[in-house]
Amino acid sequence: MNPSDVKTTRRDVLSLIGSLPLALCARPSAAAASTLTFGELYSKFGVLGLEFSERVKTLSGQEVSIRGFMAPPLKAEAAFFVLTEIPMSLCPFCSSDADWPDNIVVVYLGEKQTFVQPSQTIEARGVLEFGSWTDPETGFVSLLRLRDAQYAAV
């Protein structure tokens, strides 16, 4: 067999997982949350900056759900975690080489929840907010956030 025929990409793994039934906690909500994917966050990638997509701008202030992976918490008591498109392989504070990818979503939880394994796909649901904001406790600067969020393994 030629190795080029063997392609088990993360994306395949994701879509496989994606076909499993959802197990989100029920939550009173006037409307179902719109789904947003990592591929839909930006309309432009460029050296001089990224541009948020119209979809992000339209959904800002509304409840959305995004699927991704939970990066290990910055510190145990942090009020937020970082959602990434692929499992984080670098820890931002244990290696000077480590850097976050540019397409991350910071998730502020409504209530404390337990950590899930980094290889586990999760769906986070919360109110979408974009624009530069510095976390007062950690100094962590984020550009895209979910507020009052919760998550569940999918």
Next chain:
Amino acid sequence: MRMLLSALAATTFLAGAVQAATVYPLDRATILAGSPFDFKVEFDGVIKPEDVKITVNGQDYKTVLGKEAEFVAEEKGKEDKILGSALIARGLTLPVEGAYKIEVTAGSETKTVTWDVYNTGTTQKAKNVIFILGDGLSVAHRTAARIMSKGMTEGKANGRLNMDDLDHMAFIGTSSTEAIATDSANTMSAYMTGHKTAVNALGVYGDRTPDSLDDPRVETLAEAIRRQTKKSIGIVTTSEVQDATPAAVVSHTRKRADKPEITGMLLDVKPDVVLGGGSAYFLPKETAGSKRKDEKDYIKLFQEAGYSLATSKSELETVAGTNTGKILGLFHTGNMDTLLDRDFLKKGTVDKFPDQPGLVDMTNVALGELSKNPEGFFLMIEAANIDKMSHPLDWDRAVVETIEFDKAIGVAREFAAKNPDTLIVVTGDHTHGVSIIGTVDDEKPGTEMREKVGTYAAAGFPNYTDENGDGYPDKIDVTRRLFLAATNGPDHYETFRPKLDGPFVPAIQNEKKEYVANEAYKDIPGAVFVQGNIPKEGDSGVHAVDDVVLQSTGPGSEGFKGYMEQSDVYRVLVDTMALGAKQTN
């Protein structure tokens, strides 16, 4: 037994607790005459200033060093822990060569160090210096690049790499001031300052205070060139321009991760050509993609300082012919993609940054621009991704990067052929734990990939082809390919195959901050689990302590021979440019 052990530990501890001051620069430091450096003494205890006695070659230090040091009664560590008293004098110079014996006493604390202050000739040996660094370049990378790029028949190479014909060589020791091991920061810093330092440090001795920007500084090569010459300076890399290697040319920080500050240090020195990735640290924090924590817009600041900006390969071509004499080329928000991803597989982040130049393109533009200066130039070229791909054990990408690195060496050699007053230095900054042990042959019988590894005679020769003669294999996933094996790493799955879907991610972190094998590769046919042999906090393969091979050609290259510390390389560079003397008449 346990009692005996603890008794033993106690005596050992006591023996280590004898109070001794620490003096920076450290013992056996080599210092270029006239080169500014900071002098610092750290005492273990809190002492009175009148109890301190410092002599240099038997005379009061102020007479010889020409300055009174500032006394710090209490240096504070984390959570205001008192670390002891200190003396600091910044920006000293010693204009006369020779041995300088510094003796420090304060109560029971004593320390003696000796510095070797050296000078250069007054006439430069070469007008231009091209310093080409393969980050992480190990012997396996170069052997694999030769076999993959040129092929082999009956055991003899079918062609030679450009680096194969550089006539002077040395083995370079890369250890740091606190460990046998090293990282890119302190080794490149040693190359660029002549002083060894600590892991993660650039252009400073790593002191004990938490502040990363207050450590005792030593002059960088770029600063020495600016001080003594009118030469141009160029920095070319495939990583972020703030990454350790390019940063070491200009920066002073205890923490290589101070990338926003390093961006400012680049602007302070203003190299005439700066090409690479890392635009995220140039953008103000409101801009999506920025990694700054302030509103500073370094794109604008560089443009105001007279730089022409290029953000893609096509813009770089345009700017090469129409620039203002200073070029800032930023082609990625982070590290640039590898050649394999850029030109062959279109993976990694090539979909987001489709028009990135390669190392050869950037080298050509840099040489074209810098060579306009009749006074000459210093150009640092880094093939960063040899290291960036060796860490995640992605050997195919690392080897293809090595071929590109060799092509950049070819461009430099062509330049030197036309401009013989050019010194070329080719080296790595540290090695990786990797060796070629044979081949993997898909055609061998069975389904177990491990059984398809050919060693000794069974290895045969790989079947890469290069129909178009570009020096790169037409495809990386041939049926009989080189097998490079890692000596170390985290838990991971060995797939025995090139990673065609993007760079390998061997391990990911769990909630205990431990790295576990990335299960994305688990189900690839024939993949085997490899138990890691480094601490579980390690995300990828580590640097090796093995010597680096340095090669060189041109005037001044005769200074490279035998075994040298990486800090000794600096002396050959400054000697070649005669930086002990003003060259600006």
